[in-house]
Amino acid sequence: MTLARIKYAKGNEIKYISHLDFQRSFHRLLNRAGIDVAFSQGFNPHLKVSYAMAMPVGMTSEGEYLDVELVAPMDGEKLKALLNEQSPKGLEILAVKILEEPVKSLASVITEGILKVEVPVEDHVTENKIREVIREILKKDTLELTRKNKKGKLVTKNIRSYIKKLELDRISSNKAHLDMVLSMGSIDNLNPQLLLDYIIREYKIFKEFPKAKIHRVDMLVDGNEIDLK
Amino acid sequence: MKKEFLDKLDDLLPLVESPGRYVGNELNVVEKDITADTIRFAFAFPDIYEVGMSHLGMKILYHLLNEQEAVYCERTFAPWIDMEKVMRENDIPLYTLESKDKLSNFDFVGFTLQYEMSFSNILNMLDLGQIPIYSKDRGEEDPFIIVGGPCAFNTEPLADFVDIVVVGEAEEVLLELIDVYKRNKGTSRKDLLKKFMALKGVYIPSFYDVEYRNEGEILQVKSLVEGAPEKIQKRYIEDLDKVSFPDKIILPYIQTVHDRIMLEVFRGCTRGCRFCQAGMIYRPMREKSPERLKEDARKLLEATGYDEISLSSLSTTDYSKLPELINHLKEYEEKKVSVSLPSLRIDTFSIGLADELQKVRKSGLTFAPEAGTQRLRDVINKGVTEEDLLTTVSEAFEAGWGHVKLYFMIGLPTETMEDIEGIADLAEKVLDRYYKTESPKKNRNVKIVVSTSSFVPKVFTPFQWEGQNSIEEIIEKQNYLKSRLKNRKISYNWHEPGLSVLEGVFARGDRRIGKVLYTAWKKGCKFDDTREIFKYDVWMEAFEECGINPEDYAQAKRREDEILPWDIIDAGVSKAFLRKEKKKAFEETTTEYCRNDCSNCGITSFSGRWVCNDLGSN
Numbered sequence: 001m002t003l004a005r006i007k008y009a010k011g012n013e014i015k016y017i018s019h020l021d022f023q024r025s026f027h028r029l030l031n032r033a034g035i036d037v038a039f040s041q042g043f044n045p046h047l048k049v050s051y052a053m054a055m056p057v058g059m060t061s062e063g064e065y066l067d068v069e070l071v072a073p074m075d076g077e078k079l080k081a082l083l084n085e086q087s088p089k090g091l092e093i094l095a096v097k098i099l100e101e102p103v104k105s106l107a108s109v110i111t112e113g114i115l116k117v118e119v120p121v122e123d124h125v126t127e128n129k130i131r132e133v134i135r136e137i138l139k140k141d142t143l144e145l146t147r148k149n150k151k152g153k154l155v156t157k158n159i160r161s162y163i164k165k166l167e168l169d170r171i172s173s174n175k176a177h178l179d180m181v182l183s184m185g186s187i188d189n190l191n192p193q194l195l196l197d198y199i200i201r202e203y204k205i206f207k208e209f210p211k212a213k214i215h216r217v218d219m220l221v222d223g224n225e226i227d228l229k
Numbered sequence: 230m231k232k233e234f235l236d237k238l239d240d241l242l243p244l245v246e247s248p249g250r251y252v253g254n255e256l257n258v259v260e261k262d263i264t265a266d267t268i269r270f271a272f273a274f275p276d277i278y279e280v281g282m283s284h285l286g287m288k289i290l291y292h293l294l295n296e297q298e299a300v301y302c303e304r305t306f307a308p309w310i311d312m313e314k315v316m317r318e319n320d321i322p323l324y325t326l327e328s329k330d331k332l333s334n335f336d337f338v339g340f341t342l343q344y345e346m347s348f349s350n351i352l353n354m355l356d357l358g359q360i361p362i363y364s365k366d367r368g369e370e371d372p373f374i375i376v377g378g379p380c381a382f383n384t385e386p387l388a389d390f391v392d393i394v395v396v397g398e399a400e401e402v403l404l405e406l407i408d409v410y411k412r413n414k415g416t417s418r419k420d421l422l423k424k425f426m427a428l429k430g431v432y433i434p435s436f437y438d439v440e441y442r443n444e445g446e447i448l449q450v451k452s453l454v455e456g457a458p459e460k461i462q463k464r465y466i467e468d469l470d471k472v473s474f475p476d477k478i479i480l481p482y483i484q485t486v487h488d489r490i491m492l493e494v495f496r497g498c499t500r501g502c503r504f505c506q507a508g509m510i511y512r513p514m515r516e517k518s519p520e521r522l523k524e525d526a527r528k529l530l531e532a533t534g535y536d537e538i539s540l541s542s543l544s545t546t547d548y549s550k551l552p553e554l555i556n557h558l559k560e561y562e563e564k565k566v567s568v569s570l571p572s573l574r575i576d577t578f579s580i581g582l583a584d585e586l587q588k589v590r591k592s593g594l595t596f597a598p599e600a601g602t603q604r605l606r607d608v609i610n611k612g613v614t615e616e617d618l619l620t621t622v623s624e625a626f627e628a629g630w631g632h633v634k635l636y637f638m639i640g641l642p643t644e645t646m647e648d649i650e651g652i653a654d655l656a657e658k659v660l661d662r663y664y665k666t667e668s669p670k671k672n673r674n675v676k677i678v679v680s681t682s683s684f685v686p687k688v689f690t691p692f693q694w695e696g697q698n699s700i701e702e703i704i705e706k707q708n709y710l711k712s713r714l715k716n717r718k719i720s721y722n723w724h725e726p727g728l729s730v731l732e733g734v735f736a737r738g739d740r741r742i743g744k745v746l747y748t749a750w751k752k753g754c755k756f757d758d759t760r761e762i763f764k765y766d767v768w769m770e771a772f773e774e775c776g777i778n779p780e781d782y783a784q785a786k787r788r789e790d791e792i793l794p795w796d797i798i799d800a801g802v803s804k805a806f807l808r809k810e811k812k813k814a815f816e817e818t819t820t821e822y823c824r825n826d827c828s829n830c831g832i833t834s835f836s837g838r839w840v841c842n843d844l845g846s847n
């Protein structure tokens with residue numbers, strides 16, 4: 001079995017594309033590039049492609065990953081070039097690693113996401129005020145968020161341990177630039193927007209409109225970079 | 230080029246549903262530098278992105294225009310209600326997806342008229358694009374509003390709003406128009422229109438004035454400009470193999486209504502159903518060669534990476550070289566590219582074929598008997614029998630299909646309750662065939678869907694002089710059918726009757742209807758073909774305010790000798806032929822379809838060189 005592990009970036013041009021639409025587009029990209037991708041068996045065969053994480057609509061990223069099962073081994077650099085030649089605006093293949101051994105799925109091993117967030121600041125809120133709020137949040141032992149789960153039931157969760165890093169980088173033209181590392185993946189997962197909503201509600205330092213711009217810098221496995229060398 | 234509203238737009242888009250509709254950036258979009266010499270054409274589709282991007286004609290014309298060095302064609306679509314609100318509240322004009330420039334900055338804004346119910350969206354888009362709604366209010370700096378498509382065969386309701394109408398297939402006309410424009414840049418708007426007028430297939434509504442009798446009948450049509458033609462002859466392409474077809478088509482990110490490669494295998498239809506406008510206005514039937522189609526398919530697969538091809542036409546199984554074509558396309562099967570036929574005629578050939586194509590997914594099959602009794606099917610010249618249908622569905626059930634959709638029209642000329650009864654009977658007979666099926670492949674989930682739309686008389690059909698049913702009559706028939714279709718296995722879908730009446734008014738409307746359209750739009754009507762948005766009462770208010778009774782247009786019969794609002798257009802089929810067909814309809818006699826016997830519809834004398842003889846050969 002040959003697996004191509006692909007790291008890619010999603011730019012501004014395609015940030016409004018849903019995960020499902022992106023999947024469809026990526027399959028067509030593989031077709032255009034003429035890559036021989038393995039098909040699943042069964043009633044409705046589909047290309048064997050698996051994604052590390054779905055990306056929320058509106059978010060950009062330079063650290064997305066997916067695995068493609070190939071019919072025959074091929075050179076990673078060549079695969080990268082073929083895909084980039086055919087890729088639409090806003091999608092760039094950053095790195096490809098060919099894996100010949102069976103590996104665990106990306107979705108099951110990803111643990112954290114590194115994020116850069118740009119959020120408009122309420123008038124008269126100073127840099128110091130924001131830093132103070134962040135300190136206060138980080139000092140807490142419990143930080144409870146209530147949200148609807150997939151079944152529509154309200155569930156409350158202590159997400160304090162999901163916040164690995166929360167820092168103000170700077171303020172420029174009335175926007176706060178935050179650096180975050182949050183739990184992400186199949187075990188613990190914290191959507192950055194939920195955290196922002198919480199801060200807006202509790203501390204009123206950020207504006208709700210326009211919406212924060214969220215950019216994923218990378219994904220980590222137990223604090224380490226995904227090896228694509 | 231930085232547009233002042235772009236930053237605002239970026240902040241606002243997260244607030245609307247499917248923001249991907251409004252950003253562009255798809256694969257294969259054309260990007261050009263805009264200079265003072267660039268001729269700028271905004272192709273406007275009066276419906277949302279997902280509908281517009283499913284339309285093959287738009288894709289063809291987009292690339293055709295962009296092949297011209299001097300021209301830059303861009304796209305725009307009707308924003309959905311939520312987006313329109315955001316745009317209006319924040320002074321964001323309607324812009325094109327490519328350069329993000331507002332519509333009023335273009336030389337041409339072209340609307341395709343696919344259905345009458347999108348007319349209100351056109352006014353709305355002009356307004357959002359900051360272009361004067363009435364053509365008389367447009368000045369030298371404003372774009373020319375140009376329209377085409379099937380509804381261009383009667384654009385009288387839009388006569389006050391549009392500048393140029395292209396009748397028939399626009400592929401060649403558009404290039405000629407652009408050429409005239411290029412050579413006459415700097416000339417006044419009026420002089421340019423006069424130059425356009427000289428092109429075959431081009432109609433300039435403002436060059437005519439219509440006088441009515443008191444009762445509303447047309448007294449005479451006067452031309453206001455010297456040399457304005459008395460008849461506008463439609464354009465059509467004789468050799469489809471030679472027609473331009475794009476190497477690359479835009480690949481949308483968001484899922485569109487028809488999200489696949491569409492191969493148009495022929496234009497026109499040889500059958501001659503008497504209610505069918507497409508079957509008349511797209512005459513003569515012209516086929517593309519299997520070789521050309523194979524080539525088109527290859528190019529498009531390469532350019533898009535789609536894994537589905539659908540063969541489209543008015544009745545694809547009538548394509549004379551279908552087996553050959555399917556054979557050609559087989560080659561792509563190992564690449565897991567599937568081939569589908571969207572509509573099937575009721576004959577046994579279809580099932581074998583459908584079976585061949587849909588080896589794995591046995592989803593639904595759709596058939597259109599159109600009427601419930603043989604008598605009425607003869608009136609409309611449908612040319613299929615009950616036995617045809619029952620044999621075909623039996624075969625379908627045997628081959629493993631379980632869902633069958635049956636499509637009917639209610640309100641056809643001469644229809645009685647017996648014909649409605651016939652619809653229910655037919656549905657039951659179909660179900661009965663299912664129970665008689667003994668095949669091991671028999672699908673356990675049988676479901677018969679009966680779907681009815683209401684008959685709307687369309688221009689250039691033998692029924693163009695006929696009236697349609699009133700809302701009350703339609704509702705009565707629908708209710709009757711509902712009460713008759715009680716079996717759990719049979720479900721019933723019906724069309725909104727108010728919509729059909731409105732469609733009827735616009736389909737055969739004259740210039741006076743424009744006032745109603747404007748009034749209704751001012752009152753907030755748009756997206757009229759969307760059930761949840763359609764405001765029947767508001768439309769009726771608009772009719773009332775304008776002193777126009779919709780029944781005079783929809784239900785009224787027209788005399789065969791009166792001047793019809795669309796008489797200025799020559800669609801190729803002669804009035805004499807239409808009259809003869811109408812007469813035969815009422816005599817319940819059928820007309821052979823073209824392949825077996827030519828019934829002299831007039832298209833051969835319309836364009837001197839055309840011969841319709843070798844359609845059935847091979």
Ligand code: SF4
Binds near residue numbers: 831
């Ligand atoms: S001329 Fe005859 S064969 Fe040709 S489209 Fe008309 S009826 Fe059919």
